[in-house]
Amino acid sequence: MNYSVYFEQNREKHLEELKQWLSIPSISALSEHKEDINQAASWLADQLTQAGLENVEIIPTKGHPLVYADHLHAPGKPTLLVYGHYDVQPVDPLHLWETPPFEPSIRDHKIYARGATDDKGQVFMHIKAVEAILRQEGQLPVNLKFFIEGEEEISSPSLLAYLSDGAGRLAADAVLISDTALIEKGKPAICTGLRGLCSLEVAVHTANTDLHSGSFGGGVPNALHAMVSLLASLHNDKGEVSVAGFYDDVETLSPAMKAEFAKQDLNEEKLRTDLGLDTLYGEGDYSFVERVGARPTLELNGVYGGFQGEGTKTVIPKEAHAKITCRLVANQNPQDILDKIERHLRTHIQPGARLEVIKGEKANAFNIDPSHPLLQSAADAFERVYGTRAVFTKDGGSIPIVETFSRLLAAPVVLMGFGLPDENLHAPNEHFHLENFDKGLLTIVEYLKAL
Template sequence: MTFQSYFESRKTQHLQELKEWLSIPSISALSAHKQDVSRAAEWLSDALRLAGLEHVSIRETKGHPVVYADYLRDTNLPTVLVYGHYDVQPVDPLHLWETPPFEPNIRDGKLYARGATDDKGQLFLHIKAVEAFLAQGLPLPVNVKFCIEGEEEIGSPNLPAFLEQNRDMLAADYVLISDTSLLEKGRPAISTGLRGLCSMQISITTANTDLHSGSFGGGVPNALHAIVSLLDSLHDKQGRVAVAGFYDDVPGLSAMERDEFTKLAFDEEKLKQELGLDAMYGEDGYSFVERIGARPTLEINGLYGGFQGEGTKTVIPREAIAKITSRLVGTQKPQDILDKIERHLLAHVPTGARLTVKQLEKGNPFTIDPATPVLQKAADAYESVYGKRPVFTKDGGSIPIVEAFSRLLSVPVVLMGFGLPDENLHAPNEHFNLENFDYGLLTITTFLQLLAEKDK
């Protein structure tokens, strides 16, 4: 039986299993879902055992647990460490979901659920790829280890320490991750760079209580007015971040790099229409793909204060809160950028307001040379299945632990994604195209075989 016929014969069963996993609301950012995160880890460990993996265990951390498994048979074969995450993003705003986020639904060839593409669906492919060898009595062409965490969506706060403490257990020749996207439908891509990440929450307070806008309006500071003014100071009119020193460690784009971005032939006008936008936005002098792949950002992710209910409440709020993240490139360091942003905010606090800053996530940028031999093997695998050789891209998102894997284990990290850019990860109606579910399984099995051939 070929791998294609094997996967086709089990597709209904595999999708039903994935739906079970997706139905668990493993939202790591919300303490109310702590037990759900643990349930998702238990489901994963059971799935790994059923697939034939060995030494399956749930390893506790100071936060959510790490799930480990392996299948080790021949020290002469290369060892691949598969990383992924079983936690998911919050679902807000819930009313924008067409079907409930934790009631998986298939329509129009797409599987809709929170976590469908980020990252349960993509990680599931690796489990079933390994299972396909073992279930058919075929020798696994490589040694395999799995290291799956439950805190990626909150910045992997405990995984670096876990890696430090378990280097021998996790030692491998390559790290393999599927948590990125194709360039577009039918056009595979291999990411050779990920932006770093840092985040903070700020709070502006004014009076010691909310005040009646009729009795006090025009005479006392308004926390919402103050925070809007403060946040507006973070960018100039050309879309550049106005924080002093923000770009100090950002490399310029070479002519070769700009040429590579141009080869992507990205249709900005098409994207604008798909998103219902009248115009794009960003740092002046750069294209969309350059802005999201090779330039740093500073974004306001949440802003709230005052009355949030239906109707009107004539109040002057005493407090307003904002959540801020920056994506980092080059040699930017998360702590340095957070400190620079905090200094800027403190220097621009409006009169009558007080600022509190809480620094949060920190993740370093990652980059790898596309000429690395294992990346070329990955490209061969994509080409054999998709019929097109993948382009090498720089991804605008952040997977903070990727840089840590590369640095602490001193091995190449292969980012083989099977999502699509329009699958609404982190947004309502997240989904996974089932065409890439099918192709992903074949690409991964092909890649594992090619790795073994390389070492003969």
């Protein structure tokens, strides 16, 4: 039976299985979901076993478990390590979801659920592709290892600890990851770069209690005033980050890179309209693709302090909080950037306000040369299924583990993603387009068989 027919015949069953997995709220950032995380890992291990993989193991860690499986019966053939993650982002603001985030729902050829595209849906495809080959042919054309973690959305601390204890078991000729996106519908891409990341939390404290704005207003510092002026100082009015030295280790965008980005032929006007924006916005003379692919950022992810309820409360808040992340490129060192930001904050905090800075996640940027044969083969596989050759891109997101894998395993990392850019990753109404579910299964089979 050819694979198109096989996947068509099994489509309903596959989607029902995926829905089961997506129903488990495996939010890694929130400790109350610990049991859900374990359940998602356990579901995954069962699936891997049913697919015909061997040595399936749920590896406990100090955090959320790792899931390993392998199938090593193709002597002389390369060994591929398939990596992905079964954890998902938080779901708030919950009221903006059209259907509940953990009640998967198919509408208009898309499956809606938290984790649908990032990354349960894409991990699931690899399992089903392997299962298909084993059922159809009884053996795999390559040696395969699956290694799926539950802490990707919180920067993979347990996986990093596991790798630092020796990555011998994971030795592979290449790492294969599906956690990125097509350029747009029908236009596949292979990602050759990912931005790094660093995060920090900032708090400003003033009085030892909230104060009445009548009795004290005008005579005492207001933590919110201190916070907004501090945060406003982080950017200039050209959209550039004002932190001294922030751009020191950023490489100038080369003409070759600009040309590669231009191939994406992004319709900025359509993007603007799709996002409901009055205008795109960013640094100087860069295109959107260049800004996101090759320029660093400093983003406020959350700011809060004082009264948030209905009506008015005439209070002078005693504290204010901000959550900040940076996306990093080229040779920017996350620790160095965090230090520079802290220096900026300590310099710019207003008199009478006390600053607290908690540094968080750190990940380097990743880059790979598009001319590598494994990347060229991947582009071929896409071409056979989608009818158009994949473009080599750089993604603005961060998969912190990619740079670590490429460094510790000394292996190329192939980023072969099947999401779409507008699938609301990390936002309400996350979804995954089923055209790419269907074509992705075939593309993975093509790729494995071509190696």
